[in-house]
Amino acid sequence: xxxxxxxxxxxxxxxxxxxxxxxxxxxxxxxxxxxxxxxxxxxxxxxxxxxxxxxxxxxxxxxxxxxxxxxxxxxxxxxxxxxxxxxxxxxxxxxxxxxxxxxxxxxxxxxxxxxxxxxxxxxxxxxxxxxxxxxxxxxxxxxxxxxxxxxxxxxxxxxxxxxxxxxxxxxxxxxxxxxxxxxxxxxxxxxxxxxxxxxxxxxxxxxxxxxxxxxxxxxxxxxxxxxxxxxxxxxxxxxxxxxxxxxxxxxxxxxxxxxxxxxxxxxxxxxxxxxxxxxxxxxxxxxxxxxxxxxxxxxxxxxxxxxxxxxxxxxxxxxxxxxxxxxxxxxxxxxxxxxxxxxxxxxxxxxxxxxxxxxxxxxxxxxxxxxxxxxxxxxxxxxxxxxxxxxxxxxxxxxxxxxxxxxxxxxxxxxxxxxxxxxxxxxxxxxxxxxxxxxxxxxxxxxxxxxxx
Numbered sequence: 001x002x003x004x005x006x007x008x009x010x011x012x013x014x015x016x017x018x019x020x021x022x023x024x025x026x027x028x029x030x031x032x033x034x035x036x037x038x039x040x041x042x043x044x045x046x047x048x049x050x051x052x053x054x055x056x057x058x059x060x061x062x063x064x065x066x067x068x069x070x071x072x073x074x075x076x077x078x079x080x081x082x083x084x085x086x087x088x089x090x091x092x093x094x095x096x097x098x099x100x101x102x103x104x105x106x107x108x109x110x111x112x113x114x115x116x117x118x119x120x121x122x123x124x125x126x127x128x129x130x131x132x133x134x135x136x137x138x139x140x141x142x143x144x145x146x147x148x149x150x151x152x153x154x155x156x157x158x159x160x161x162x163x164x165x166x167x168x169x170x171x172x173x174x175x176x177x178x179x180x181x182x183x184x185x186x187x188x189x190x191x192x193x194x195x196x197x198x199x200x201x202x203x204x205x206x207x208x209x210x211x212x213x214x215x216x217x218x219x220x221x222x223x224x225x226x227x228x229x230x231x232x233x234x235x236x237x238x239x240x241x242x243x244x245x246x247x248x249x250x251x252x253x254x255x256x257x258x259x260x261x262x263x264x265x266x267x268x269x270x271x272x273x274x275x276x277x278x279x280x281x282x283x284x285x286x287x288x289x290x291x292x293x294x295x296x297x298x299x300x301x302x303x304x305x306x307x308x309x310x311x312x313x314x315x316x317x318x319x320x321x322x323x324x325x326x327x328x329x330x331x332x333x334x335x336x337x338x339x340x341x342x343x344x345x346x347x348x349x350x351x352x353x354x355x356x357x358x359x360x361x362x363x364x365x366x367x368x369x370x371x372x373x374x375x376x377x378x379x380x381x382x383x384x385x386x387x388x389x390x391x392x393x394x395x396x397x398x399x400x401x402x403x404x405x406x407x408x409x410x411x412x413x414x415x416x417x418x419x420x421x422x423x424x425x426x427x428x429x430x431x432x433x434x435x436x437x438x439x440x441x442x443x444x445x446x447x448x449x450x451x452x453x
Contacts, residue, residue, distance in 0.1 A: 001039050002149070002157045002199060004032065009144050010040045014118065019089070022108040022119040022138065024098070027146035028283035028312060029228065030221050032199040033122040036146060037094050041120070045092040049084050053100040064103040071114050088116050095121040109138035145283070147359040148197025148313045150451045151189055157202050160188065171445070171452045176436040182446065186433060189448040190337055193352050196315015197359075211333030218319040219327070225284060239263075239275035247285070247309055248321040251347040255380070257290075257368070258309045269305050276309065286310040286354050288364035294384055294398045294421055298365045308366060310354040317351055345405035349447065350382060353403050353431055356451035357383065367400065367417065379413045379420070385453060389426030391441070397426030401453070404432040414442075429453065 006025070013023050025033045034052075041048035051060065060081060067074035079086060098105050098121040108119050121141075149157065155164035167185055170177050177185065195205045195214045198221055205214040229240045242263050250258045260267045279285045290306035291298050311317035318336075322328045354364055362385060370378035381400045389397035398421070402414050411430060418425055430444040437444040445453075 001035065002032075002153070002202070004036050004146070004153060005150075006036060006144055006146050007040060010036075010120070011044065013142065014044060017142075019115060019118045020112065021140045021142045022112055022121060024105075024121040024123060024141055024143040025146055026123045026143055026283075028148075029124045029224060030198055030200060031146050031148055031283070033124075033146050034096050035199065037096065037120050037122050041092045041094060045118070046090040047085070047087045048092040048094065049079075049082060049086070050094045050096055051082075051104075052096040053104065054097045056101070061101055061103070064101060064107050068103075068107055068110060071110065075116070086117060091117045093117050093119050095119065097122065097124065099123040105141075106138065109140055112138070112140045148315075148355065149199070149202060150197065150356055150359045151192050151448055152451055154192045154195075154197065154202065155188065157206065158188070163188070167448060168452060170436065171449050174436065174438055174443070177446075179435075182435055185448045186446065187337075189446075193314050193348050194318060194333055194337060196313045196318070197355070198313055198315060201315055210330055211337075212328060212330040214315070215319055215322075215328045215333070218316055219323075222316060222320060222323070225282075228282070233278070236274050236278060239272055240278050243272060243275045243279060243309070244284070245320075247311055248317060248347070250309060251311075251317070251351060252344045255368070256308050256347070256350065258307060276307075284312055286312055286358045286364055288354060288366050288383070290368050291365050291384065292367070292369045294367055294381075294400070294417075295424055296386055296396050296398070298384060298386065298398075299363065302365060306368070308354075308364075310351045310364075312355065312358070314348060314352040314355055318348065346403075349405040349431075350403050353383070353401075353447070353450045357385070357453070360451060360453070377416070379416045381413055381417055385429075387426055387453075392426065398424050399426050399429060399453075401429045401431065403447075404430060407432065407434055411442075 010023065025037060027033055038050065063074055063078055067077065095104050105121065111119055152164050155161065163181065163185060166177060166181060176182065194211060195201055196218065198218065200217040200221065201214040204217040205211065226241070229244065230237055233240050246263060250256065250262065260269050260272055263272065276287065280287050288308040288310065289302035289304060291301045291303065293301040311320070319328065357364060365384045367379065367381035367384055382403045383401040385399045385401060386396050387399040388394045400414060400417050402411060409432070414428055414430070418428060428442040430442065431447050431450050432444055433447055434444065436446060
C-alpha cells in the first residue's frame with residue numbers, strides 16, 4: 001500500500017477527537033479514497049466494518065432509513081447482517097461512497113452522539129454535491145480532500161524515500177543538492193509529470209516499468225470521467241464535455257488563460273459558468289483566477305471572468321493531449337522524457353506546479369496587468385501565494401511565483417512586479433529546471449521542490 005500524507009491527518013483526527021466527530025474523505029473518482037480508508041482502519045483499530053453503498057443491498061439501506069431512533073436495534077441488525085463483532089471504542093465503521101446513501105451521512109450526527117464507535121466516510125465529489133438537497137448535513141462531520149499523489153508521495157511509491165528526504169532537507173536549509181542527485185531528482189520529476197499522481201497509473205508504471213501501461217490505466221480513468229459527465233451533468237453535459245476536452249489546447253496557448261470564445265463564436269462566460277464549476281466541484285480541474293491587486297486576501301480582488309483552467313492531474317493531461325490515437329506507444333513517452341520530441345513543456349510544467357500547490361491546500365491566483373495605452377508595461381506572474389515573510393517579523397506577504405520550463409529565461413515581469421508592489425511583496429520564487437539559488441529575497445528552486453512551497 002502506498003503511503004499518503006493524508007494518513008497523518010486521519011491519525012491526528014483519531015488521536016484528538018476521540019470519536020466526537022466523523023471524518024469525510026472527499027475527492028475525485030479513482031484518487032485512492034477507499035484504499036486510504038481501509039489502510040487506516042486496518043492499522044489503527046482492532047476492528048472495522050466496511051459498508052460500501054455502491055453495492056449495499058436494500059435491506060442495509062432500509063436500516064439507515066427506518067431505525068434512526070432505535071440505536072440498539074440498528075446496531076443489532078446491522079452487525080447481524082454483516083456477521084460482525086465490534087469492539088466498543090476501538091472499532092471504525094466506514095461508509096464508502098456515502099454520497100449514494102444521503103440518509104447514512106445525515107445519520108452520522110446521531111451515531112457520533114451515541115459514542116460507541118468511530119465513523120469514516122468516503123465520497124466522490126462528482127456526485128456528493130448533488131445528493132445533499134434533502135438532508136441536514138451533520139455539524140459533527142469534518143472533512144479532508146484527497147488529491148492525486150504529489151511528487152514526494154510519488155518518490156515514496158518509487159521506493160526512493162532517502163532522495164525525498166534529501167530534497168526536503170535541501171529546501172529547508174536552502175542548500176543545493178549535489179549535482180548527480182539533482183539530475184536524478186530532475187529526471188524523476190519528469191517521470192512524475194508523465195505518469196501523474198493517480199494510484200492506478202503509478203501502480204501500473206511500477207509493476208510493469210512501462211509508461212504505456214500507465215497510459216492505459218489513465219485512459220480508463222478518463223473514460224470513467226467522461227461517462228460521469230454524461231450521467232451527472234444535470235443538463236450541462238455538452239458544455240462540461242466541451243470544456244473538459246478543450247483544456248489541453250487552452251493550456252498550450254502562450255498566456256494560458258481560458259478563452260471562452262474558443263468553444264464557439266456565441267459562447268459567453270455566463271453560459272459556461274456552470275460547466276466550469278461542475279468540473280471544479282468534481283475535483284477534475286484546478287481554477288486559477290486573475291487578480292490585479294496583489295495583497296493579502298487575494299480572493300477579495302479575484303476576477304471570476306479571467307482564469308486559467310488546469311487539469312487536476314498532469315499525467316491525465318498528457319494522456320488527454322494524446323487522445324487522438326487508440327494508445328500512446330512506450331517510445332513516445334520515452335522520447336518526451338528525454339526531450340527528443342517537442343511537446344509544450346510550458347503547459348506541462350505550469351500544470352504540474354498548479355497540481356502541487358493545490359495539493360498543498362493553496363487556492364490558485366495569478367497576476368496579469370498591462371498599461372491601458374501600451375503593452376510595454378505588461379506584467380504576467382504565473383502564481384501568487386500568501387506566505388509568512390521572515391523580514392517582516394513573520395507577517396503574511398505576497399510571494400510571486402514564476403514557472404520556467406527551460407534553462408534560459410528572463411525575469412522581466414518579476415522585476416517589474418517587485419518594483420511596483422515592493423512593500424507588499426515577500427520572498428520571490430522562480431521554479432526552474434536548474435539548481436537551487438538564492439539572491440536576497442529571490443529564491444530560484446528546482447521544479448522538483450515546487451510541492452514544498
